[in-house]
Amino acid sequence: xxxxxxxxxxxxxxxxxxxxxxxxxxxxxxxxxxxxxxxAEQAARREFGNRTRIHEITxxxxxWNWLDRIWQDVRYGLRMMRRAPAFTAVxxxxxxxxxxxxxxxxxxxxxxxxxxxxxxxPEQLVELLHQFPNEPxxxxxxxxxxxxxxNNQVLSGLIAASRPHSSQVSVEDSETESIDxxxxxxxxxxxxxxxxxxxxxxxxxxxxxxxxxxAVVSWSxxxxxxxxxPAIVGTQIRFRDSPVTxxxxxxxxxxxxxxxxxxxxxxxxxxDVLIGGAATSHGMAMIGRLKPGVxxxxxxxxxxxxxxxxxxxxxxxxxxxxSRLKFDLEPARASPTLLRxxxxxxxxxxxxxxxxxxxIACTNVASMLLARGAARExxxxxxxxxxxxxxxxxxxxxxxxxxxxxxxxxxxxGLAYFGAGALVRIIASGRMIGLPRAxxxxxxxxxxxLLFTTGVAxxxxxxxxxxxxxRAMSAAPASxxxxxxxxxxxxxxRLFGNSLVVxxxxxxxxxxxxxxxxxxxxSNLRDGLGFEQxxxxxxxxxxxxxxxxxEELSNASRQLLDRLETIPGVRSAxxxxxxxxxGAGWSQHVNVEGYQDKPGERRYxxxxxxxxxxxxxxxxxxLAGRNFTFQDYGGPRVAVINQTMARFYFGxxxxxxxxxxxxxxxEPYDIVGVAGDAKYIDPQEPTLKTIYLPRxxxxxxxxxxxxxxxxxxxxxxxxxxxxxxxxxxxxxxxxADQVDAAMVPERLTAxxxxxFGALGSLLAAIGLYGLLAxxxxxxxxxxxxxxxxxxxxxxxxxxxxxxxxxxxAAGLVLGIPIALxxxxxxxxxxxxxxxxxxxxxxxxxxxxxxxxxxxxxxxxRRAASVDPIVALRHE
Amino acid sequence: xxxxxxxxxxxxxxxxxxxxxVLQTLRWKPQHGYGIGQAIRAGSDxxxxxxxGSLYPALHRLEKRGWIESQWRTSEHNQRAKYYQxxxxxxxxxxxxxxxxxxxxxxxxxxxxxxxxxGQTS
Numbered sequence: 001x002x003x004x005x006x007x008x009x010x011x012x013x014x015x016x017x018x019x020x021x022x023x024x025x026x027x028x029x030x031x032x033x034x035x036x037x038x039x040a041e042q043a044a045r046r047e048f049g050n051r052t053r054i055h056e057i058t059x060x061x062x063x064w065n066w067l068d069r070i071w072q073d074v075r076y077g078l079r080m081m082r083r084a085p086a087f088t089a090v091x092x093x094x095x096x097x098x099x100x101x102x103x104x105x106x107x108x109x110x111x112x113x114x115x116x117x118x119x120x121x122p123e124q125l126v127e128l129l130h131q132f133p134n135e136p137x138x139x140x141x142x143x144x145x146x147x148x149x150x151n152n153q154v155l156s157g158l159i160a161a162s163r164p165h166s167s168q169v170s171v172e173d174s175e176t177e178s179i180d181x182x183x184x185x186x187x188x189x190x191x192x193x194x195x196x197x198x199x200x201x202x203x204x205x206x207x208x209x210x211x212x213x214x215a216v217v218s219w220s221x222x223x224x225x226x227x228x229x230p231a232i233v234g235t236q237i238r239f240r241d242s243p244v245t246x247x248x249x250x251x252x253x254x255x256x257x258x259x260x261x262x263x264x265x266x267x268x269x270x271x272d273v274l275i276g277g278a279a280t281s282h283g284m285a286m287i288g289r290l291k292p293g294v295x296x297x298x299x300x301x302x303x304x305x306x307x308x309x310x311x312x313x314x315x316x317x318x319x320x321x322x323s324r325l326k327f328d329l330e331p332a333r334a335s336p337t338l339l340r341x342x343x344x345x346x347x348x349x350x351x352x353x354x355x356x357x358x359x360i361a362c363t364n365v366a367s368m369l370l371a372r373g374a375a376r377e378x379x380x381x382x383x384x385x386x387x388x389x390x391x392x393x394x395x396x397x398x399x400x401x402x403x404x405x406x407x408x409x410x411x412x413x414g415l416a417y418f419g420a421g422a423l424v425r426i427i428a429s430g431r432m433i434g435l436p437r438a439x440x441x442x443x444x445x446x447x448x449x450l451l452f453t454t455g456v457a458x459x460x461x462x463x464x465x466x467x468x469x470x471r472a473m474s475a476a477p478a479s480x481x482x483x484x485x486x487x488x489x490x491x492x493x494r495l496f497g498n499s500l501v502v503x504x505x506x507x508x509x510x511x512x513x514x515x516x517x518x519x520x521x522x523s524n525l526r527d528g529l530g531f532e533q534x535x536x537x538x539x540x541x542x543x544x545x546x547x548x549x550x551e552e553l554s555n556a557s558r559q560l561l562d563r564l565e566t567i568p569g570v571r572s573a574x575x576x577x578x579x580x581x582x583g584a585g586w587s588q589h590v591n592v593e594g595y596q597d598k599p600g601e602r603r604y605x606x607x608x609x610x611x612x613x614x615x616x617x618x619x620x621x622x623l624a625g626r627n628f629t630f631q632d633y634g635g636p637r638v639a640v641i642n643q644t645m646a647r648f649y650f651g652x653x654x655x656x657x658x659x660x661x662x663x664x665x666x667e668p669y670d671i672v673g674v675a676g677d678a679k680y681i682d683p684q685e686p687t688l689k690t691i692y693l694p695r696x697x698x699x700x701x702x703x704x705x706x707x708x709x710x711x712x713x714x715x716x717x718x719x720x721x722x723x724x725x726x727x728x729x730x731x732x733x734x735x736a737d738q739v740d741a742a743m744v745p746e747r748l749t750a751x752x753x754x755x756f757g758a759l760g761s762l763l764a765a766i767g768l769y770g771l772l773a774x775x776x777x778x779x780x781x782x783x784x785x786x787x788x789x790x791x792x793x794x795x796x797x798x799x800x801x802x803x804x805x806x807x808x809a810a811g812l813v814l815g816i817p818i819a820l821x822x823x824x825x826x827x828x829x830x831x832x833x834x835x836x837x838x839x840x841x842x843x844x845x846x847x848x849x850x851x852x853x854x855x856x857x858x859x860x861r862r863a864a865s866v867d868p869i870v871a872l873r874h875e
Numbered sequence: 876x877x878x879x880x881x882x883x884x885x886x887x888x889x890x891x892x893x894x895x896x897v898l899q900t901l902r903w904k905p906q907h908g909y910g911i912g913q914a915i916r917a918g919s920d921x922x923x924x925x926x927x928g929s930l931y932p933a934l935h936r937l938e939k940r941g942w943i944e945s946q947w948r949t950s951e952h953n954q955r956a957k958y959y960q961x962x963x964x965x966x967x968x969x970x971x972x973x974x975x976x977x978x979x980x981x982x983x984x985x986x987x988x989x990x991x992x993x994g995q996t997s
Binding site: 014015017018019021022024025026028029047048049050053054057058060061 | 913
């Protein structure tokens with residue numbers, strides 16, 4: 001069989017010739033019969049009928065499949081696109097933005113929430129969690145691990161794994177480096193069903209204090225540190241100052257679970273016990289594999305019973321909090337539950353936002369197509385008159401819109417690729433609740449993303465193409481041919497075009513007010529921190545292995561504090577056990593003298609050990625009493641409390657001189673001062689009742705600088721190595737970064753909703769502009785007549801502006817109630833949104849009016865410059 | 876759609892009948908499209924005037940099926956034209972269709988003229 005498109009041109013020519021011959025013979029016959037040449041030709045032509053149609057039907061015979069027909073439509077569509085480059089560019093770009101945004105967000109959702117773990121039968125895996133009332137779900141208590149593992153009938157395996165934890169490693173005699181280590185139970189790899197790339201993986205026998213200490217490293221670490229040298233198996237390295245032997249390497253796609261834990265080295269839990277149990281204190285995840293046929297509920301019921309057996313049974317009944325503790329089981333087939341809990345809602349919001357954006361883009365292109373369809377009505381009518389089938393026309397129009405959406409998708413996918421990368425960098429700059437480390441998330445497009453994008457492209461193509469296509473199909477040749485170019489437009493066409501713009505305006509108002517809402521929320525969080533976050537440099541030391549005794553370290557810390565304050569550009573320096581918004585905290589049970597706890601009241605209070613310069617450095621005001629002095633350190637027990645605590649325990653009374661005890665220690669503390677409220681662990685939480693104690697314990701220094709903190713980092717490092725020899729610097733960062741890291745979901749939502757809101761209103765502006773420009777072109781006769789009858793240029797301008805404003809007004813009438821309703825909906829899903837504030841919606845509405853007037857400006861000018869003579873002559 | 880100036884054109888040939896007529900026309904000698912059209916018209920005493928829009932698709936369809944083949948030649952009036960001729964395959968098809976046609980028309984006659992049987996079928 002010949003491929004039709006290779007032989008297309010010769011066959012067409014041949015057929016032309018054949019028809020030509022037929023025609024010539026027919027004329028000749030008629031002349032021979034005695035007709036005049038002219039009459040003969042006319043008669044033959046009439047007899048012949050519609051030549052194009054014959055051509056088309058005959059060609060159809062040779063079509064060997066539908067692909068061929070589509071190819072022809074596509075070529076025609078491409079020709080139409082080339083013929084209107086501005087139209088094509090705007091349409092494709094609108095769609096690219098819409099589709100790109102959707103693809104980017106979806107690939108993020110895919111990565112964070114849908115992608116499966118690279119392990120055997122991941123759908124059997126479950127994560128063990130528990131939850132106190134009004135708190136996020138947390139990992140279930142690791143103390144229950146052995147009891148659960150050894151007594152359950154529902155799991156084929158239960159493993160425990162620490163959060164990856166930065167650890168010092170040295171290979172041979174090279175410099176030590178920090179890599180992320182995950183401490184795992186011996187059955188970890190076995191239960192997950194992961195295979196080694198080379199060597200062997202850790203097995204149950206390795207997880208014993210008598211076994212030789214071993215480790216497994218990741219492929220990426222093997223690659224970067226050992227150049228994939230197979231001799232790595234059997235190599236001895238120093239892991240946190242004790243020797244371990246590397247026995248194997250994991251496959252490249254395995255990074256540890258629960259993701260996004262990116263571990264570079266795995267060691268058995270027994271190793272952790274040997275080095276003092278540091279890792280388990282950073283939180284342990286427990287993951288089980290359900291036995292085949294066991295349902296989630298069944299497993300949950302049994303494990304829950306077992307779990308609560310490990311608690312103090314008396315306390316379980318009487319303790320307010322413990323009695324309300326819930327055990328939970330979550331499928332771990334996709335991403336880590338805790339990460340999902342944190343990002344799911346913001347991401348779904350953003351997904352809704354980009355969905356709206358795409359809708360705006362679609363409406364935009366639809367209204368442009370419709371306006372153009374009116375311009376092409378003559379063409380369509382002609383084609384119908386020439387015998388083009390209606391289905392054929394519909395197919396052609398849909399092909400054209402699908403071409404637009406395909407082009408938009410290709411560009412959009414490119415945008416999404418970079419966009420998703422940038423978004424991931426933002427997410428990666430964040431930390432999770434209770435996890436003071438950054439995350440890393442590999443985002444790669446997979447088949448699911450591809451499927452999604454293709455689906456979106458098809459849907460949009462049909463969505464914005466269908467109505468214009470149906471309109472084209474119903475084109476009545478006679479009336480259209482007569483009317484086209486004379487500015488007659490059907491009532492339906494005008495109404496539909498207007499309603500598209502109106503809905504664009506409404507959607508944009510919705511997007512803009514969402515943007516305002518999320519921005520406002522973000523700035524509320526920043527303003528509510530209770531300290532001045534800019535120009536603060538944070539320095540964390542790692543005294544482990546330095547050989548300093550606690551007492552010594554405390555004295556040296558004070559020396560370092562003095563030294564740091566002498567650095568030029570440093571206004572003040574402070575020392576603290578914790579830095580705010582680091583994701584970690586210190587809390588204890590506290591009894592305030594003279595205060596009777598109500599049953600079920602939480603007496604856990606947050607504490608921090610600080611130096612006297614702390615409040616000054618952070619810019620947190622002292623509201624009453626006095627600050628610490630260095631005489632307080634090691635002297636009589638005193639404390640400063642925050643306002644929330646003062647108000648809670650003492651109401652309007654004076655807290656100075658009142659006393660409290662910390663549980664487990666009967667000697668009381670005197671309250672000597674009250675400080676302003678400040679956020680402690682997370683910016684999103686309500687202010688915690690906080691106690692500041694004068695102690696030099698911990699290893700965090702904070703510097704208040706005059707200018708950008710980065711400039712003095714070198715000086716700071718030198719000061720540390722001078723004063724505290726052998727103590728490593730664990731981390732140098734700024735408070736601004738630390739705060740940013742804690743507000744990733746909010747920043748992400750705000751950033752994206754602002755960007756997409758702006759894009760949405762830009763698209764609406766383009767839509768409005770297009771419609772008005774088209775209106776002016778169409779009504780130039782009318783405007784000309786009006787002007788000839790005495791209307792001024794101002795009248796013409798006003799007419800067009802009035803048109804624009806009417807549409808915007810209609811859009812606002814539609815959009816504002818939807819925005820109000822969505823706000824309430826958003827607040828029901830996301831806590832603490834500042835929905836009481838009407839400013840965002842008002843701002844969005846104002847912005848739309850401004851945008852509309854801008855979009856209307858050019859068409860209005862053009863209307864004003866209509867020359868009545870020219871317009872009328874045109875008639 | 877197209878103005879209806881040749882009422883007899885509108886006689887809708889039974890599906891496949893035109894194909895059979897074309898094959899029948901080409902039984903003895905090769906012919907070009909116009910010639911085929913004229914032959915059918917003359918052979919049916921002007922009853923069938925085959926539209927060009929039906930004829931050419933039919934010709935191309937038959938060619939695609941391999942029942943006829945084509946060749947460019949010069950006509951008696953020195954006009955280059957595409958001549959179609961029957962293939963062996965086409966010959967077989969014609970025989971088959973012819974016998975089927977006979978059976979069918981006999982059956983239809985019987986149905987349409989139930990009173991006067993046998994003798995009347997000419």
